[in-house]
Amino acid sequence: MNQKEPLLNIQNLSVEFRTIEGTVYAINDLSYTLNSGDILGIVGESGSGKSVSSLGIMKLIPNPPGKIVNGKIIYEGKNLVNISEKEMEQIRGNDISMIFQEPMTSLNPIIKCGKQIAESLILHRGLKKKVAFEQAVEMMHSVGIANPEQRAHEYPHQLSGGMRQRVMIAMALACKPNILICDEPTTALDVTIQAQILDLIRHLNKEMNTAVIMISHDLGVVSELCERVIVMYTGCIIEESSSQELFENPLHPYTIGLIKAIPKISKDREPLQTIEGVVPNAMEKTDGCSFWPRCKDVMLRCKQELPPMIQVKQDRKVRCWKYVVGNRHEGI
Template sequence: MSQSEPILEIKDLCVEFQTVEGTVHAVDHLNYTLHKGEKLGIVGESGSGKSVSSLGMMQLIPNPPGRITGGEILYHGKDLVKASEKEMQKIRGNEISMIFQEPMTSLNPIIKCGKQIAESLRLHRGMKKKEAMEEAVQMMHAVGIANPEVRAHEYPHQMSGGMRQRVMIAMALACQPQILIADEPTTALDVTIQAQILDLIRELNESMGTSVVFITHDLGVVSELCDTVIVMYTGHIVEQAPVKELFENPKHPYTRGLLNAIPRITKERNPLETIEGMVPNPNERIEGCSFSPRCPYATDQCRKAEPPMTELPDGRLVRCWQYAKENEEA
């Protein structure tokens, strides 16, 4: 994919949460760029900072206990960290939309689905009530909801999980956003509906040129949908690469561990590989590389100093002392 102009630049973003046990550094000096029309996947275990980084982008970090403590979120060059709530209300759901993980908690249970989509159109595009409802029905049809004229007048509890997720997608795309953030949008769905939702996001990306940030722990989904992959661990990016290169030749030990843990269909019954140990306690600040307690290749240097992000000759990024040393020797 040829790189177009950046639409979003995350620079040195830090997000902290104050808890009774201490400070949690949920996102720690995060840097990445999203280009127009790009499909970017962000993967990692629970607690790696994937969702928090996207909530920060939307200025939806609950404060207290959380807050952005540093960095910039540049959307077309404008720093959203410094944007007022009034400015963010114009951007949220209009220019940057988000599909949340669990539609039942994201949709209002006492408002009909069509009306919830129409409200966004009335707010951001100034449509009249009747016109907005007609457009909402069209959007429900576009996302594959059968009998949208009838379904528009149903409440969320009257729909299946897959249908509710489609309503969320219709709402997120109603104003034709420039960026769509999809936070684990297929987790609670069966594989057939999951495939339909992925096809839908892909089609909308191609037809509208919408840039997509796809947050998931499922590497299989990433391989199907994304152009570029970011792997996160304890609030850091540990590897960033084009999807094909990452799957064919993962560089970071954590990425290799994630890929080796994917079940494979073979005649032999091979036990699943696992990554030894546990994700560190969020309140714990590990000296050196945060993955070193679980890494089979960790050295004394890994345990003493945090590795820098190293750019390899092919342009991919890895945060590991092995590659930092190779770069210095080259």
């Protein structure tokens, strides 16, 4: 593969769910790239399309009712949208792995943890059961599970939430994938375990040069871990920036609202900031910007036309008419 090409290139991806009540427009014209060794954060409210975008990459969107209706997912020169399920099975868990939100529902409750990790090694590496199980134990040790020989023979319900999450990480990394997708990997974990999981992901990124996509609604997690951040709203990217610039100088009114809503520890007991209004119905398509009903800077044009992604400067993009009206930036 040409080293100048991104490891993953998502182009104009759109995903819809056809339901009895109508069509849900979950992802709308999503485009971004991921390079080897990157740590990319994707943030937004519930329903913004974060998890659906990751399921699209893994080709795990249930069809029906879901369907990729447009776009490309280019991985090492292959468009994953067009390949067969058999070909995708060779990539899923081998080249691209995913840590799901809740390990208790993602792990098989009637199969021992070590055997679940070993399964991917048997499938993708062709190892014998005994060798695969031994490597699974080693992987459990590498992700910080104490007494891995014992834990490998235990069932998921016998482990704590933090331990189960480590088993999920061990399973995802067993075949040393090029891309690791983390979908809210620290949800429902206490802050101490959360910090340990984030340190583990950071360490594995450096040691194995694995590119990481971190999906989260927790801006604190993203600011601590990620180098680059994408902000999503109603299935669209509305801002893309380096992590430092995004948190120091957010551009889109929605991003500004998200960062202002982060609770602050102070003596004055300031009231929590909120973004007024609610997320629009995903079944309704509008001509303008989907954020305008909640935006304090709304203009007439916002209600009539969807703004393009504006290249404000190198590696900084925003989807907002504010940065077109007073400037001469061109959409991309």
